[in-house]
Amino acid sequence: MTQTDAQTGIRALLQDLRGVLPDHVLVTDPAERETYACDGLAAYRVRPALVVLVESADHVAQVVRSCARHHVPFVARGSGTGLSGGALPHADGVLVVTSRLRTLHEVRPQDQRAVVDPGVVNLAVSRAANPQGYYFAPDPSSQQICSVGGNVAENSGGAHCLKYGFTAGHVLSLEVVTPDGEQVTLGTEAPDPPGYDLLGAFVGSEGTLGVATRATLRLTRLPEDVRTCLAGFASTDEAGAATSAIIAAGIVPAAMEIMDALAIEAAEAAVSCGYPEGAGAVLVVELDGPALEVEGELEQVRRICREQRAVEFRTATDAAERAEIWRGRKSAFAAVGRISPDYIVQDGVVPRTALPEVLREMGRISADRGVRVANVFHAGDGNLHPLVLFDADEEGATGRAEEVSGMILDLCIAHGGSITGEHGVGADKARYMPRMFGPADLDTMQLLRCAFDPDGLANPGKIYPTPRMCGERPRVVHAADEPGVDGAEVF
Amino acid sequence: MTLERLLDAACAVRPATGCDDVDGVPARVVARPTSAQETSALLRTCSAQGLAVVVRGHGSKLEWGRPPERVDVVLETGAMAQLVEHSRGDLVATAGAGMPLSRLRHLLSGARHELVVDDLAVGRGTEAAGSTLGGAVATNLSGPRRLRAGPLRDLVIGVRLVLADGTVAKAGGKVVKNVAGYDLGKLVTGSLGTLAVITEVTVRLHPEPPQVRQVLARVPHERLAPVLAHLVASQLAPHTLEVHAEPGGHALVSVGLGGGPGSTQRRADLLALELAAPGLAGDAVAVVDPEHTTPEEVRHVVPDAGRPWSTAQEVALRPTLLAVTARLSGIPELVQVANDHGLTVSGSAGVGVLRATLPEPTPVATVLETVTSVRAVTTGLGGSTVVLDAPPTVKSALDPAGTWGPVPGLELMRRVKAQFDPGRTLAPGRFVGGL
Incomplete structure (x- = not known):
């Protein structure tokens, strides 16, 4: 699209919308638009051509229909906290902001369901359901x-999500606006709706298949008991071995988190969380469920940590102490700001059993390149969050940090893992997708996109580096030419 | 050139016999590829020649859905049945689509791991061997224990697919936590082989609980609502919560618990005590150890959780099998309505997914009326009614809308099918909307 085409498109679209949407939802002022230029990944900034602060599902449908008519791309944005640039605007497109759609329609404990608008804040669902004994399990x-x-x-x-799974397992149905502006319901209030599982495919599609305008969520019964404990170890090796031993004992904790020495240092500096002094790693384990089970599991965890030479083991006895243990972990990302002016957060995943080796190799890369890497990770499911520290003012530092960051992702892929466990591919990691998936894999995923969005207007440029044009058939694959399908694994 | 000759360059092929009919539709040949590459070569030829292909594992649920419009090739997955990897420390396994669930269970049991899926097709299919892994995924097979681990769709973390044009693709991977790219594993789960051929599946495993107990209760219909409401809200974390009700009888409720040795027994006793309260199940409550109780003993109180829905071998005597769903608080009403229409229902009251059967012989008109009335009720209760299987006389009287009922998003599904299988090579006509 040329510059003029794009301007003409936006102008025509604005003309459409001025008649049907209230003026106050249309943000055209450049300075105001600039405030939406990035999401939680501030390294990328693009000022959208138009921002619409939608106030109803109909508004969304009107905007999207108009985008389809004038061939203008659109990007949906909620609170803008994403860490992969998934809500990075398109310079010639519309940013559809859903944060004014904040109605929490109903909480029905008897059905374990809540019906909410997309702008409702995650924690608000649990807050509304807690008095009735329920909560919304996904907890980014x-x-x-x-x-x-x-x-x-x-x-x-x-x-x-180690125990309770991801958002996909907690959404029963969605009202969505598809990229042609149609309003469609995917799924039913009960599980197993007839037909293809489009709901399952839509969740996690990073805004490339349409915009959700209402969600029916599954609520989870609050556990009878929750116990949180913290163990300090000399190094991440012992902490990792304890993690493996807990899993091998048949325990599925609600959460299992590790922080390394650098992450502990940062957390102490920021919130003085009182983690064991001089520990090379801390392991936080949370157990929940029936009191009768949790008690026994806690004993087992205590024994395993001792066997793995924990230097300290403490158990929270009440909610305040539990919050105290979590405080260090939850503040870790922000805390790293105390010890480094800039940092890159990665989200790679490795099989749990590969953790010790990957951490050692990461240490080698860090030492080799002279770039510090702090590690905070969901040890139970092998989801690493390496924080690559650098000072952007120092010459070449940004480049070195990015290089280390990429090497870490390659390390994850080489160990059979993934480039993203929960932050999404977004704009940030699209270029790594071909390292994890082959051309045929990516072409096949594009088929789904072409079914929903043949014109490629929904959040273009995200997830996939170079989307195939819809309508163009993928290259014909000759099995004999395929490199060892069963041999050389890419994932 | 005969069809056999045409295809045997791709993989092993034999002529089909009457036993290879797909829901009454005769097939011409049976192909048995040993790898994704052979599957790819086979499908490429089939697409080019306009041949229709139906995928078969053990054939235990081959009648689910509508009969395909035509069948040229039955693609058997039996030669892709190897365990590729069981990564013990990662609680993950990868196997070929043809892997029998029963064999997988055996292979994983050494590590005390399990794929938490209940094979509702036990005793059916080739050599009465029940479901294969690929078949379970293609039919979104799930049973009572999905209350604990989620439906099969949530346990599939990676798939290898072969599209009708021969493209070999994978999605997901072998780590549980992974959001890179579209989740095509979910898309093909429950697609009845109409989008792609699944050749390999990677699944998330769970540790086998050291101890399991079952609490069984006979519940008069008028007390089913308070009993289920009590159990649904329980903090004792049951792994299963089932209901079984035959017309004219009591409802039978079964709650499965799994966990530590000793504590599980104590939880079961606690739950039994709660259920014995007046106004709930009263004194008709028992706690059993399912591993040391014969199925007959269990069935004496409540039918076996994994009981197959039919043992009738003659096609004409197949009962009508419905998948009926409702919001949790609507389950008691659904059970009542189903029983009033002569249906036997059983399934997961804790999830909201039940199976209902109507015995043969029931006049076709009665079956159709029943489906219509039950569907009206499930729609009102936020769920759906799908005719999974039925005798040929009933099936031929149903169109796709009658089989599946209202399908939200059907138009998008047509577009998905048109993208993945534009030539309608894979099981044409078997799925929703006659796709």
């Missing part, structure tokens, strides 16, 4: 501000 670290619509787009996880 940003849960105090991130929106359900964003959780749906990213298939958000969080520390507790």
Whole structure:
């Protein structure tokens, strides 16, 4: 699209919308538009051509229909807390902001369901359901501000998805606006709706298949008992071995988190969380469920940590102490700001059993390149969050940090893991997709996109580096030419 | 050139016999590829020649859905049945689509791991061997224990697919936590082989609980609502919560618990005590150890959780099998309505997914009326009614809308099918909307 085409498109679209949407939802002022230029990944900034602060599902449909008519790209945005640039605007497109759609329609404990608009904040769902003994299980670290619509787009996880799974397992149905502006319901209030599982495919599609305008969520019964414990170890090797031993004992904790020495140092500097002094790693384990089970599991965890030479083991005895243990972990990302002016957060995943080796190799890369890497990770499911520290003012530092960051992702792929466990591919990691998936894999995923969005207007440029044009058939594959399908694994 | 000759360059092929009919539709040949590459070569030829292909594992649920419009090739997955990897420390396994669930269970049991899926097709299919892994995924097979681990769709973390044009693709991977790219594993789960051929599946495993107990209760219909409401809200974390009700009888409720040795027994006793309260199940409550109780003993109180829905071998005597769903608080009403229409229902009251059967012989008109009335009720209760299987006389009287009922998003599904299988090579006509 040329510059003039793009301007003409936006102008025509504005003309359409001025008649049907109230003026106050249309943001045209450049300075105001600039405030939406990035999401939680501030390294990328693009000022959208138009921002619409939608106030109803109909508004969304009108905007999207108009985009389709004038061939203008659109990007949906919730609270803008995403860490992969999934809500990075398009310079010639519309940014559809759903944060004014904040109605929490109903909480029905008897059905274990809540019906919410996409702008409703994640934690607000649990707050509304708690008095009736229920909560919404997905708990990304940003849960105090991130929106359900964003959780749906990213298939958000969080520390507790080790036991309770991701957003995809907690959404029963969605009202969506498809990229041609149609309003469609995917799924039913009960599980197993007839037909293809488009709901399952939509959740986690990062806004490339349409915009969710209402969600029916599954609520989870609050556990009878929750116990949180913390163990200090000399190094991440012992902490990792304890993690493996806990899993091998048949325990599925609600969460299992590790922080390394550098991350502990940062957390101490920021929130003085009182983690064991001089520990090379801390392991936080949370157990929940029936009191009768949790008690026994806690004993087993205590024994395993001792066997793995824990230097300290403490158990929270009440909610305040539990919050204290979590405080260090939850503040870790922000805390790193105390010890480094800039940092890159990665989200790679490795098989749990590869953790010790990957951590050692990461240490080698870090020493080799002279770039510090702090590690905070969901140890239970092998989801690493390496924080690559640098000072952007120092010459060449940004480049070196990016290089280390990429090497870490390659390390994850080489060990059979993934480039993203919960933050999404977004704009940030699209270029790594071909390292994890072959051309045929990516072409096949594009088929789904072409079914929903043949014109490629929904959040273009995200997830996939170079989307195939819809209508163009993928290259004919000759089995004999395929490099060892069963041999050389890419994932 | 005969069809056999045409295809045997791709993989092993034999002529089909009457036993290879797909829901009454005769097939011409049976092909048995040993790898994704052979599957790719086979499908490429089939697409080019306009041949229709139906995928078969053990054939235990081959009648689910509508009969395909035509069948040229039955693609058997039996030669892709190897365990590729069981990564013990990662609680993950990868196997070929043809892997029998029963064999997989055996292979994983050494590590005390399990794929938490209940094979509702036990005793059916080739050599009465029940479901294969690929078949379970293609039919979104799930049973009572999905309350604990989620439906099969949530346990599939990676798939290898072969599209009708021969493209070999994978999605997902072998780590549980992974959001890179579209989740095509979910898309093909429950697609009845109409989008792609699944050749390999990677699944998330769970540790086998050291101890399991079952609490069984006979519940008069008028007390089913308070009993289920009590159990649904329980903090004792049951792994299963089932209901079984035959017309004219009591409802039978079964709750499965799994966990530590000792504590599980104590939880079961606690739950039994709660259920014995007046106004709930009263004194008709028992706690059993399912591993040391014969199925007959269990069935004496409540039918076996994994009981197959039919043992009738003659096609004409197949009962009508419905998948009926409702919001949790609507389950008691659904059970009542189903029983009033002569249906036997059983399934997961804790999830909201039940199976209902109507015995043969029931006049076709009665079956159709029943489906219509039950569907009206499930729609009102936020769920759906799908005719999974039925005798040929009933099936031929149903169109796709009658089989599946209202399908939200059907138009998008047509577009998905048109993208993945534009030539309608894979099981044409078997799925929703006659796709």
